[in-house]
Amino acid sequence: MTTRIDTRFAELRKQGRSAFVTFLMAGDPDPATSLAIIKALPRAGADIIEIGMPFTDPMADGPAVQAAGRRALDAGMTLTGTLRMIGEFRKDDDSTPVVLMGYYNPVYIYGVEKFLDDARAAGVDGLIVVDLPPEEDSELCIPAMKAGLNFIRLATPTTDDKRLPAVLANTSGFVYYVSITGITGSAAADSTAVGAAVGRIKRHTSLPVCVGFGIRTPDAARGIAERSDGAVVGSALVDALSASLDAEGKATSGTVQAVASLAAALAEGVRSARQAAE
Amino acid sequence: MSSLPNSFRSGPDERGHFGMFGGRFVAETLMPLILDLERAYADAKSDAAFQRDMARYRKDYIGRPSPLYFAERLTDHLREISAASGGAGGAKIYLKREELNHTGSHKVNNVLGQILVARRMGKKRIIAETGAGQHGVATATLCARFGLDCVVYMGAVDVARQEPNVIRMEMLGAKVVPVQSGTRTLKDAMNEALRDWVTNVHDTFYCIGTVAGPHPYPMMVRDFQSIIGEETRRQMQEAEGRLPDSLIACIGGGSNAMGLFHPFLDESSVEIFGVEAAGHGLDKQHAASLTGGRPGVLHGNRTYLLMNGDGQIEDAHSISAGLDYPGIGPEHSWLHETGRVTYLSATDEEALGAFQLLSRLEGIIPALESAHAIARVIELAPGRTKDHLMVVNLSGRGDKDVPQVGDILKGRKK
Numbered sequence: 001m002t003t004r005i006d007t008r009f010a011e012l013r014k015q016g017r018s019a020f021v022t023f024l025m026a027g028d029p030d031p032a033t034s035l036a037i038i039k040a041l042p043r044a045g046a047d048i049i050e051i052g053m054p055f056t057d058p059m060a061d062g063p064a065v066q067a068a069g070r071r072a073l074d075a076g077m078t079l080t081g082t083l084r085m086i087g088e089f090r091k092d093d094d095s096t097p098v099v100l101m102g103y104y105n106p107v108y109i110y111g112v113e114k115f116l117d118d119a120r121a122a123g124v125d126g127l128i129v130v131d132l133p134p135e136e137d138s139e140l141c142i143p144a145m146k147a148g149l150n151f152i153r154l155a156t157p158t159t160d161d162k163r164l165p166a167v168l169a170n171t172s173g174f175v176y177y178v179s180i181t182g183i184t185g186s187a188a189a190d191s192t193a194v195g196a197a198v199g200r201i202k203r204h205t206s207l208p209v210c211v212g213f214g215i216r217t218p219d220a221a222r223g224i225a226e227r228s229d230g231a232v233v234g235s236a237l238v239d240a241l242s243a244s245l246d247a248e249g250k251a252t253s254g255t256v257q258a259v260a261s262l263a264a265a266l267a268e269g270v271r272s273a274r275q276a277a278e
Numbered sequence: 279m280s281s282l283p284n285s286f287r288s289g290p291d292e293r294g295h296f297g298m299f300g301g302r303f304v305a306e307t308l309m310p311l312i313l314d315l316e317r318a319y320a321d322a323k324s325d326a327a328f329q330r331d332m333a334r335y336r337k338d339y340i341g342r343p344s345p346l347y348f349a350e351r352l353t354d355h356l357r358e359i360s361a362a363s364g365g366a367g368g369a370k371i372y373l374k375r376e377e378l379n380h381t382g383s384h385k386v387n388n389v390l391g392q393i394l395v396a397r398r399m400g401k402k403r404i405i406a407e408t409g410a411g412q413h414g415v416a417t418a419t420l421c422a423r424f425g426l427d428c429v430v431y432m433g434a435v436d437v438a439r440q441e442p443n444v445i446r447m448e449m450l451g452a453k454v455v456p457v458q459s460g461t462r463t464l465k466d467a468m469n470e471a472l473r474d475w476v477t478n479v480h481d482t483f484y485c486i487g488t489v490a491g492p493h494p495y496p497m498m499v500r501d502f503q504s505i506i507g508e509e510t511r512r513q514m515q516e517a518e519g520r521l522p523d524s525l526i527a528c529i530g531g532g533s534n535a536m537g538l539f540h541p542f543l544d545e546s547s548v549e550i551f552g553v554e555a556a557g558h559g560l561d562k563q564h565a566a567s568l569t570g571g572r573p574g575v576l577h578g579n580r581t582y583l584l585m586n587g588d589g590q591i592e593d594a595h596s597i598s599a600g601l602d603y604p605g606i607g608p609e610h611s612w613l614h615e616t617g618r619v620t621y622l623s624a625t626d627e628e629a630l631g632a633f634q635l636l637s638r639l640e641g642i643i644p645a646l647e648s649a650h651a652i653a654r655v656i657e658l659a660p661g662r663t664k665d666h667l668m669v670v671n672l673s674g675r676g677d678k679d680v681p682q683v684g685d686i687l688k689g690r691k692k
Contacts, residue, residue: 056591057465057576059472060305066459078588104303105575109589131303131575135293156307158479163310181307182477 004097004125005150005173008047009208009229018225020045020270021210022263023101023234025052025068026085027077028241033251034072035085037241040260042096045267048210050128050232053082053102060130062185064235067242071249079106079115083122090123099126099152099173104140112140116147126150126173134166141170154178155201157189164204174208175201176232179224185235188214195227218269225273233266286543286618289609294493294579297615299608302492304578307476316494318399323501331394339423340386342505345375346513346669351639353659360660369662371655372522373642373672374510376534383645383674384506384534385416385487391502392485393420401483403427407471409436409464409530410600410647411443412674413487418452428452431470433463436599443678461593464530464603468577488531489607492578496607503537510669511541518667524549526658527671528650529621530565530601532610534673543618551658552610553650555596556623565594566623567606568614581608597626597682598646600674624653632656633676633683645674646683 012019022041027034041049054072058065086098100119107115107129119127127144134141134153141151150173158181159167168175177197179189198209211224212232224231237259244258245251289296302312322328336342349371357368376384389406396404404426408414414430421428430447434456437444447454460466475484489496489503507525514522525542527535529552542548557564564570567582574583576591584592584604594604613619624632632652637643644652648671655670662668676683 055589056460057469059469059577060307060476062473063459073590080588103575105583105585105591106589108575109585109587130305131578133302133304133306133309135302135309154306156305158307158310160310167306178307181479183473186477 001148003148003150003173004095005048008097009174012047018228018270018273019047019210019230020221020267021048021050021212021230021232022046022237023050023052023232024237024241024259025054025065025072026082027054027072027075028068028238029071029245029249029251029255030075031077031081031085033255035088036256037259038089039092040256041263042093044260044263045271046096046263048097048099048230050099050101050234051082051086053079053100053106055103055106058103060183062183062235064185064238064242068238079110083118086124087122097125098123099128100124101128102130104129104131107140112143116144116149120147120149124149126152128152128154128176130154134169137170145170145172152176157181157197161200164201168205171207174210174229175205177201177209177211177228178213179211180213182213184213186214188216188220191223191227194224198228218265221266221269222273225270231270237262282616286613286616287540289612290493290497294497296609296612298573299580299611300493300496301580302578303575303580304492305476307479311479312492314399319395319494319498322395322398328394328398332391335390336505340380340390341378343509343513344378346510346517347373347375348517349373349640352636355639356656356659357664363660365660367660367663369524369659369666369668370664371659372514372667372669374506374538374669375672376506377645377648377672377675381412381416381419382677383412383416384503384537385413386419387505387537388487388499388502388533389413389416389420389485391498393424393426396483396485397424399483401481403478403482404485405429405431405471405474405482406485406487407431407464407467408487409433409467409602410598410645411436411440411447411678412600414452414454415443415446415450417485418447418450421452422450429474430454431457431467431474433457433461433467435462436464439682440599440678442681463594464599465591465594472577488533489536489609490531490577490579490581490605496579496609499533500536500540500609503533504540506534506537506671507539507541510538514667514669521545521548522667522669523547524551524666524668526551526553526651526655526668528553528601528647528673529606529610530555530603530647531605532607534671536607536609538669538671539619550619551654552619552621553654554621554623555598555601555650556625557595557597559625560623563593563595564623565596565601565603567604568610568621569623571604573611576605579608581605581611582614597629598650600645600647601650622654624650628653630683630686642672643676643680644672645676646679648673
């Protein structure tokens, strides 16, 4: 079955360019501002939108994303609220793929079957669940595939050729290559190493390979976009959001624009890249 | 309730599951290392040289076997309580003296095993998380002994309330990192240790302090701690010519308890009790995951957790930093659901009372963690017959808690 993600990558291939993938936390800094931001992202040039499901204990995230999750939870964001927000977004935009990213416990407590039904109904296209490796595929990955949602897996520098087939086996939509071993928002890998890694993964799969972690500037985004099928930017956008808040951590009149402006600049970087190496 | 297995000692299965609990819920970056560790541990376990090393360091470095001590004055005191209420009972109480181990708690049993495995894997850098600091001190100690770099993550709240152990770790050459995120206690120290591990996966070994985390940790830590129960079996045979009738131990993550319980799980005559921290009370803030939580997924395993209706992890509270954790080892969750072990709880106040009682009756100042177990002994023992043999695991000594308890008691005198 063809998903919005498949359709989007097919369009991008025709245009001969890589995807610009954005990440922000649902409900950061409050549900209304968060919805306004995600509505602004496609206009700013985002090709795929990843939305974080806030969690109290984000073990693989750096300080920026941790703080974003905390702000969202403090503002009353829940998983139900996150799905409702995506439903709102879908009223105006039926083409931009939306991928939910987070940790398993809130989904597990929501109930896997109910979550998959509600996520599909809200217009979610894919899932990235950081703490569900292939060894735990029966939890969510297999049911998600059956429900027609893409389950997007992270591959990392520690995922060697022996392990890659297991990681890719039930992956669909795209592969998210985490260019460093580390938490979100930490230092960037050099683009040559990234190119080699993307090439290695592509020998094992025909899926698009997007690269994330540590991309902060339009130049860095271009460098990655030249060597992959997509550049994912999260912490830099979250930092721009955070910098726009007032002393109490509340949204200001400049918050939506602060994120949209950076997204537009990064999108420009991605669009200026030559076609990704095949 | 699941149907009862033939043996309670055969878990976990090859995927690390105890019934529905356990598993490996970690980021992809860590999976190759966890699979390596599983192989390295299986290899070590069947290697006679590894077992010889373990036995030698246990004896000459840790000071094992730890004594099984007949607590005569505590026994007499509880028999008087029984008599005062018209009974004729009062179990015979033995203390398994894990507080006499080098570094002052049972934690060193596990750390020794993990450090020997880490050495076999060629790892040079060890990270650990700690609540009360006992696991951190044990890790810092063995890293000093074997010349390994050591970084210990500790919640900023715990750094403040367990200062003596922070000083000890630093004297031993470890770097103590106060964790400022989240609730700034053990849960957040574990998150931060996982973040470090994800970042430094190529040269770093994560020495987990309890029977929790992704497979194979809950199994491996249990195996290293089972020396407590194995010695207890042998020592009770020597002292009384038979098995104990009941076992009791405090539970945070649950490693001292699992170590005592595991060798007895298939002995149906032995009653087993775990004691969680009820904090301010089970209807208020506490750390009793089994009594007040439900199954969820955190820190690499499925287990009972304290959380809200949206799956967000709730803040635990206990007077004892070592029990102040919103989860519990997955094997305990399974033993709870099968009904093999009875899980009780004790409040901060009850633990403080037991802390003072044991200090005055036996000249043994227990860790606040262990005092939770003593609190339930005080309640259970008078109702048992005089020939009932009850073993309580004295998991650690209270030196680290002396300033904290001193402040509380001083505050009450004013």
